[in-house]
Amino acid sequence: MENSKSLLIAFIVIVCILSKIEGQGLKLGFYDSVCPQAEKIILNFAKKHISLVPEMAAPLLRMHFHDCFVRVSIYITAGLYYCFVRGCDGSVLLNSTNSTAEKNATPNLTIRGFDLIDKAKTAVEKQCPGVVSCADIIALMARDSILVAHGRPFWNVPTGRRDGRISNASEALSNIPAPTSNFSQLNTSFANKGLSVKDLVILSGAHTIGIAHCSSFNTRLYNFSGNGDSDVDPSMDKFYVANLKKNKCKNSTDNSTIVEMDPGSFKTFDLSYYRLVKKRRGLFQSDAALLTDANAKAYIDQELANTKATFFSQFAKSMEKMGRVGVLTGSAGEIRKQCAFVN
Template sequence: MKGYGYFGMMFFCLSVFMGSTGAQLQMGFYSSSCPNAEKIVQDYVNRHIHNAPSLAAAIIRMHFHDCFVRGCDASVLLNTTSSSNQTEKLAAPNLTLRGFDFIERVKSLLEAACPAVVSCADIVALVARDAVVATGGPFWRVPTGRRDGTISRSSEALSNIPPPTSNFTNLQTLFANQGLDLKDLVLLSGAHTIGISHCSSFTTRLYNFTGVGDQDPALDSEYAANLKARKCRSLNDNTTIVEMDPGSFRTFDLSYYSLLLKRRGLFQSDSALTTNSATLSFVKQLLKGSLQNFFAEFANSMEKMGRINVKTGTTGEIRKHCAVVNS
């Protein structure tokens, strides 16, 4: 496909870069120190995720937001403890994150089995994968050995996490800052095939796109009319939720990409994928391939994302509770 050589070269170069940053991660890192760690995580997810299947999307989003700020170090889980420093949790992109209690319950089980051994960063990575698999999505490798960060700043979340209003240039820049290429951008955006969004993340597209009460011309007019009539009935609707992949939001499939080509991507950041020839070509390539191929490609990008700027060895700490640094 057009741009495939670019993707291939970028993937090779960035794989070398990412390999150096995550070189100390390994499969089965806890095989000696906490042999049942991954089974404890998986068993808990399998027992409880079906009570709230939408948490699969919520926790994969949490994992994404965590890795884009200071690397995959569970800094997104930290509570604010002083007025002088607001943590990532309080940044606008993270105000709608869910699943913190779920992660903390898994942490308590692991602390009971192996005190001060398994990091919260590894728990987030493992739960994200296991929750997606348990709800019918793809499996990906999760090498472990991450350690937890001790610094969390809301300002850094605001500047590093791609907002739903992003255009292509902004997306490309923010992903490249994390060592991720355009192929990763398309594949990781595919996680929008599951889950929900609040109207506030996209109502500007419906009611006030350029500040004069207009609608985003890139959005299919019929889809926009339906959203206005049945879901988001005002610009300031902060409570109503909408399926990101209408009719298929509980199924990890290719329909998200089909909707992009129909101009029915919910966010500006979704529509942006069709404004660049290389990403548009890759979207079309995915749609021509099999679901199994998409799963395999998605798995590669998820493993790559999970290696962003990880802390290993003696860097960071193993938190006793995920919401606070050790005293």
């Protein structure tokens, strides 16, 4: 009986994911008839602001990722099982009210760019009040900021997402992959969103840009196994460890110093991240974890053997796929007037 119940729940989860992962209701040019200038307004906004601070492209891309990585919930009412999906619905933008919102969960405390999303929303609202969702603005700004800052990759952003009304810090904490994740945890997290091992490897390639705080990987440098500060993660290149401890994260309590995730190439969207991972110089345990799985390692080798153009093409496919996770469309959710508040 218990096995049958477990199988039923597993079946509901699979059906629930498959029904949502397609992103039914999304389409290219969704706003063409109701707000023809919407995407142009957002692109022009990105050109104006991201050109002044190109380093904001990485945080905006990360914001989109964190917005999409929420959860599938199962609940029971009157003996019936239901599933409820939340994903790319702009919930990461909501301010905390009676309960703590995703924005204030530990994985999101270092996200930057909320003010840019708010300003982009204001620009669109002037042209078309109450039409364009904050969830779509996040997705478009993630793509457009990369274009402005790096030129490529480009990916299609089908639109038509609607905004969610629920935002729970606990869901962000339990669903967004931690920098300390092992491969099994990463694989499960991505699979629960309908994303493959290849998507995991390709999307990890976004670590070729941006920065990280020492606090997100300090345990790899200090007291890794609990035997004292001289104990480091053996999977990390010892020369890289020595350099980080000497020049960046100088003690185990450093929570503020920032480190380039792809030293020497962090301003360029390229394949350099994979080269660093192969040299055991990825900052996070989750980066190193990619080498512990045969399939993931094979994909890294494959990307390094490919051209940058091929990587861009693969990245575009995975980004579009991720952008469809758990979307609200049709009459679900709402179109928020302000991104930080439900209507």
